[in-house]
Amino acid sequence: MSDAFDRRTLLRLGVTAGMAVPLIGLTPAPTSTAATSSAATSAECRPRFPDKWFPVTHFGAVGDGRTDDTSAFRRAIEACHRAGGGHVLVTGIHATGPIHLLSHVDLHLAAGSMLRFSTDPNDYLPVVYSRWQGIEFMNYSPLVYAHGQTDIAVTGSGVLDGQADATHWWDWKSLGDAEFPQLEAQANGGVPVRGRVFGQGFHFRPPFMQPYRCDRVLIQGVTFTNSPFWHLNPVLCTNVTVDGVTVNSSGPNTDGCDPESCDGVLITGCSFNTGDDCIAIKAGRNADGRRVNVPCQNIVIAHSTFANGHGGVTIGSEMTGGVRNVHGHDLTMNSTGLASCHRIKTNSVRGGFVESVLLERVDVGAVGGPMLLIDFNYGEGDTGQYLPTVTDINLADWAVQSCKQGWQMAGYHRDPIGTVRLSDVEITAMSGANVATDVRNLRLRNVTIGGRPAG
Template sequence: MNKPISQLSRRTFLASGLASAGLGLTGCAALSGTQDKQLRELTHNSDKAWAGARKILRETKTPHFPKRDFLVTDFGAKADGSNNSQAFANAITKCHESGGGRVLVPKGEFVTGPIHLLSNVNLHLEEGCTLLFSTNPKDYLPVVFTRWEGMEMMGYSPLVYAFQQENIALTGKGTLNGQADEFTWWPWKGGKWKSGKNWSKDGVPTQDAARKQLERDAEANRPVSERIYGEGAQLRPPFVQFYSCNTCLIEDVTITRAPFWLINPVLCQDVTVRGVTCSSLGPNSDGCDPESCKNVVIENCYFDTGDDCIAIKSGRNADGRRLNVPSENIVIRNCKMRNGHGGVVIGSEISGGARNIFAENCEMSSHDLERGLRFKTNSVRGGTIENVYFRNIDIGDVQTALVIDFGYEEGDTGQFTPTVKNIEVRNLRCKNAKQIFNVKGYERSPIRNLHLINVQFDQPADVGKLENMDGFVAKNVSIAGKPFSI
């Protein structure tokens, strides 16, 4: 009987380079024909799990609106460079008070401050329409109830925001342009970012002090109403954030030049993100980050981002544990990823846990794609990640194909040991990887039941490492044309 990896030595399951005898990790045995029964059982269990994904697709509700349009130009909006915030607010309020419908934005460039959606309103951007969001931080005050890197606070309004609303949508073939760049919003990040670019600007304060203070506020359980991080805090707002909303749709729009995360539904139920293009290469430009959400579908989207393409989250540290709401029942399908820190990611703000996550029929490739499938946590974040299924994933160029990282940021310095279990990767092909694996649990908390089935790594430069695992299975896995298994 094979020993679980958690019981084997570090040396046995580390590969710092290509093994001379066919790239396999040292100590791995050839696939046994007697294991066919186990493969059938794994496939049966996988089929049952994916039936759950189909159930999520059926049961995730999408909004419906009366066939009634409210044209923003009828409320004074003009494509002449003037600020149209009030015209948008008036149109949205009228639509809401009339029982709902579409707030229609025609072709043209419309400057605006933050847009706050109300129940039963679909903000629809016609093809050829561009919303140019103000780069004056004062326009995003007064502060609103928001979440920033998994911690609740009163901060700058997201550019498109909804709080405790239902039946809402952001649709159409138009573009939302946050106008962030090396002179606006992004310098607040400070330090160096992607490709060593330095976002700091002389005389421009950064987020560092406020970020540390917010962490202290959260750890001390300071009331959110007293966590005020507006002017002077330099905490950049998310682009689109629906907070504690139900039945939400974001469809077909293009989102670019974001100050911070692009799409961030928080504590929402029944969220659909469909046909959206996320293109923003600034610092922390995550594409779509569902946070403590239930019943989420992300499909037919394109990501070219300065951080994770899709990152599933559930709150950070004490704040995540205080709310204790996992992200669950999420289906990702038919998406394409290019640049990013990770393609499909779970973490790092994951203290509330994540479960029942499915990703299928996705393509990802770029010399600047750092990781393909990525889990990131540590003993400060904690949380349980379980029941995650990937299938039919095509990775072209990537730096590391599969990462399960228990040493993210603070590392093993906390009292909240994470749990990662029941992960299946099926029908994955990776053409070019600098490294295949960076998978490492804790000895006290090994990664449990990681299954690789029908997986092919064509041209890896390095195998990488598999450490502290229990119940690891590799079936029909090849590395550079050579069979790999234990």
């Protein structure tokens, strides 16, 4: 097993001193003393901002919900950045296009404030360096974007509304899916990223917020709703904190929080109700993922709630660079509209690895499908030469009122799923049968279904 959680990593992620994660590779103890994340990361990890305030209305913003205030936001952010950093203050209701953050700038949404983002794709041009379903290219700007910045934040208690609906952005889904093979062909053919120019004339929906190659990113307290695509998608970032954020959307591919090829992410005190995965940990896709080859690692998910979605805590399917060291604890999942609680999805075109995962102290009211789903036949299925490795998957101290299955797992006969441990799991009611196909080492300890030991 490589790169298990170490003390420095845990402290950097804000884990209580003096406690230790039971190292993945050991069966979790019945009374786990696993680390409990604080609601905030350490001072080392979170950005700091000077106590200087730049009200966006001082830079020409009208705030009537109709006038385009995009230029005012740009001027306020640039002034704050030039002054050495601080807080751009948002009050009122603002119509805006894309917002690009710069180093040392906190976009702070006061109580009652709202950002209503344009639904005109032309407002998100020129194209920027982005990633879409794990492949890098030039595309429409995300609604909130930063590239190569340090110490950036979106904080407060206001609402960011992407305004996507059945006739704006979401109706692009089938068109974008049909165009995706063009992007894949360019990536597979080695076309340089800046030569993969899409945007106008194509239908790749931008994510809501995408910090790209940034360090010390904070998203705190605000609500995101109605994104064109994934809501929060930090890519190749370090030291990311998502704290007390609400994500609410029912549209296609409106994942809640998808850290991708990041190192050091804390997601805590959040609420997810989505049209796709609530949280999906990712690391690039296929040939482009092998080119970039950066894992997503050292992820803590704590004290959060999950309603509708395809998966609660998901890994993949874009996992080519690998995923390791994921610790989730004190989570609540409750919706028959949630298709699975913990989901790992991959195939032999993706390849990559998933290792050292621990999800503990999870309370499940109802879930529409399995508690645990591991699927090696997602998407393209077994049509490639890059066999995935999935091992050291640990679920401990789960209470599940009702589910379709406790586990549904399918590896490959030539490439089985590795070690999966379930410990102190109580399932009150289960409507289907458990499935474990091509799993090398399934270990059950104190697992009951309907009051009887699971076999």
